[in-house]
Every structure is written in structure tokens, then in C-alpha cells.
Amino acid sequence: MSMTHVERSGDLKKKYIVGSRKSQLAMTQTKQTVALIQEKFPDIEIEIKGIVTKGDRLVDVHLSEIGGKGVFMKQIEAAILAGEIDFAVHSMKDVPSYLPPEVTLAAIPKRNSPWDLLISKEPLASLDELPLNSIIGTSSVRRGAQLLAWRPDLQLKNIRGNIDSRYRKLHEEDYDAIILAEAGLNRLGWQDKVTGIRLTKDLCVPAVGQGALGIECRSDRQDVIELLKAIDCPETRKCVSAERVFLSQMDGSCTFPIGAYSELIEGKLTLTGLLSNGDGSIILKETVQNENPNQLGETTAELFNKQGAKELIKKFREING
Numbered sequence: 001m002s003m004t005h006v007e008r009s010g011d012l013k014k015k016y017i018v019g020s021r022k023s024q025l026a027m028t029q030t031k032q033t034v035a036l037i038q039e040k041f042p043d044i045e046i047e048i049k050g051i052v053t054k055g056d057r058l059v060d061v062h063l064s065e066i067g068g069k070g071v072f073m074k075q076i077e078a079a080i081l082a083g084e085i086d087f088a089v090h091s092m093k094d095v096p097s098y099l100p101p102e103v104t105l106a107a108i109p110k111r112n113s114p115w116d117l118l119i120s121k122e123p124l125a126s127l128d129e130l131p132l133n134s135i136i137g138t139s140s141v142r143r144g145a146q147l148l149a150w151r152p153d154l155q156l157k158n159i160r161g162n163i164d165s166r167y168r169k170l171h172e173e174d175y176d177a178i179i180l181a182e183a184g185l186n187r188l189g190w191q192d193k194v195t196g197i198r199l200t201k202d203l204c205v206p207a208v209g210q211g212a213l214g215i216e217c218r219s220d221r222q223d224v225i226e227l228l229k230a231i232d233c234p235e236t237r238k239c240v241s242a243e244r245v246f247l248s249q250m251d252g253s254c255t256f257p258i259g260a261y262s263e264l265i266e267g268k269l270t271l272t273g274l275l276s277n278g279d280g281s282i283i284l285k286e287t288v289q290n291e292n293p294n295q296l297g298e299t300t301a302e303l304f305n306k307q308g309a310k311e312l313i314k315k316f317r318e319i320n321g
């Protein structure tokens with residue numbers, strides 16, 4: 001007897017509950033993930049349960065004041081651990097580099113675009129046309145530092161809220177351009193509604209995990225792990241693992257300007273890491289190859305440490321609190 005997914009699903013339960021934040025992006029990517037699973041397991045029912053997190057309720061408070069980026073995940077993780085939900089879909093870039101052993105990322109599906117887009121109020125044919133002293137909406141120190149390294153004249157202005165409200169603020173408030181992740185726009189199906197100029201890794205190294213999703217479940221739930229394995233993309237997992245090892249070796253958080261992007265170049269696992277200070281006047285950027293994701297992340301981190309990465313991070317924290 002052949003071991004197909006359909007036959008193995010005999011061991012699986014009939015119904016699973018996936019938890020999701022209620023934002024449009026979270027719901028959309030959860031639904032898209034459910035559809036992927038159901039392509040493989042048509043007989044299983046998956047119910048989506050909405051969860052309101054602290055980070056969603058306090059939209060106008062800076063994230064650092066309510067516990068950093070992890071706030072979106074903690075409550076969802078608690079629901080997984082309590083058995084209230086069976087699994088949850090996260091944007092990998094919002095997943096901390098350390099996860100407790102009680103949970104696991106059972107699937108990392110094929111990555112969407114890893115790049116950031118510069119979306120300007122007035123259409124631009126190229127980045128060079130961005131007027132002098134333009135006001136750029138971004139709360140990301142990673143995006144801000146790399147933009148300033150390229151164009152020190154640009155004025156950075158904080159912007160928060162979901163993709164929808166940030167796009168609205170571009171037109172209603174005093175911004176010349178904003179930066180958004182292309183993956184989020186793609187997932188919402190806004191490719192045609194919102195056009196921007198793609199910032200590739202020469203200009204703006206993306207956040208660790210950007211464009212990838214991670215599906216989290218309890219480490220002791222073999223049935224859920226089995227289900228999710230069907231939508232895992234081993235290549236994306238390798239690349240994202242290398243990026244996350246690099247991040248964890250640097251410090252493990254992303255409260256300073258850090259980016260990493262890993263891809264296969266002519267079959268070779270390659271990682272570009274980036275570290276900067278707040279105004280982009282210091283940029284450490286290295287590209288390393290190694291077939292082992294852990295070693296790749298570690299050797300890249302060692303290279304950065306030899307160049308004073310730890311001191312750079314420490315200094316950034318002193319200045320930025």
C-alpha cells in the first residue's frame with residue numbers, strides 16, 4: 001500500500017482550529033494557508049478563530065511601549081499552549097528568533113516576495129526622481145537607516161497601523177512616500193492597486209524572514225505536525241533558518257537596524273547580512289556562502305562581530321533608549 005497523504009489522513013482528526021489575529025492581512029494569510037492545507041487534505045475541516053491581541057488594540061502606541069513586536073505572537077502562542085487552537089499562521093518577520101521548546105514551526109511554506117517597496121504619492125519612473133528632502137513614512141529603523149545611507153537628505157517620519165491605514169495616511173497626511181513589504185500587498189491582492197519601486201538588497205536588505213510565513217503548533221501534537229508538513233517548503237525553511245541564526249547570534253531582537261536575506265544562488269545557499277547605526281552613516285554588509293544554514297548564520301555573525309557589531313548595537317541602544 002502506498003503512503004499518500006490521503007491515506008495517512010486516516011490518522012488525522014476531522015477538524016482543526018487555526019487561530020488568527022483579526023487584521024485583514026492576518027486573516028487573509030490564514031485563509032490562504034488553510035486553502036493550501038485543504039488542497040492536500042480535502043476531507044479535513046479547518047475552523048478559523050479570531051483572536052484580538054494587545055498589539056492590535058493599541059494601534060497608535062509605539063510597539064516598543066507595549067512589549068515590542070512579540071506582543072502579536074504571545075497571546076496566540078498562549079492559545080496554542082492551552083490547546084484552544086491547534087495552530088496559527090505568522091509572518092516570519094514577526095516571529096522572535098527564540099521559540100520555547102513547547103512549540104514548533106511545523107511549516108514554512110514557499111516564500112512570497114522578500115522585498116520592500118517605496119510607494120510614492122506622486123508616481124515616479126525611478127528612485128532617482130524622488131525629490132530632495134522628501135518625507136518618508138516608516139517606523140522601521142532597518143528601512144530608515146538604509147534609506148539614509150543612500151540619500152541622507154530624506155526626512156524620516158514615523159507611521160503605524162496596518163497596511164491599509166498606512167496607505168491611507170500616504171494620501172491624507174504629510175508623506176511623500178512610504179515603505180511597505182511587497183509580500184503583504186501581494187497577499188492582499190493589491191498588486192495592481194498599489195504600485196511602488198522595488199528596493200532590492202543592494203539598497204535595502206529585508207527583515208529576517210520577510211515574505212515568509214511560519215505555521216506554529218505544539219511540539220507534542222504529532223497529528224498537527226503531520227498535517228502541516230504537507231505545505232512546508234524545504235528551500236524556504238533553509239534560507240529563513242540561516243537568517244534567523246544570524247539574527248539570534250547578533251542579539252535575537254530587531255530593535256536595531258538589522259536585516260538579512262538568504263537565497264540559493266546557482267544552487268549555493270547564500271546570506272547577505274546588514275547592520276547599521278540609526279542614521280545610516282555606518283553600514284556593515286557582507287555576503288557569505290555555506291551549504292549548512294546554521295553554519296551560514298553563525299559564520300556571517302562572526303564576520304560582523306569581528307567588525308564591531310556588538311559595539312554598534314550597544315551604541316544604538318544607548319542613543320535610542
Ligand SMILES: NCc1[nH]cc(CCC(=O)O)c1CC(=O)O
Nearest residue numbers: 091093180181183184210211212
Ligand atoms: N511589520 C508588519 C508586517 N509583518 C508582516 C508584513 C507583511 C510582509 C511579510 O509577511 O513579510 C508586515 C507589513 C510590512 O512590513 O509592510
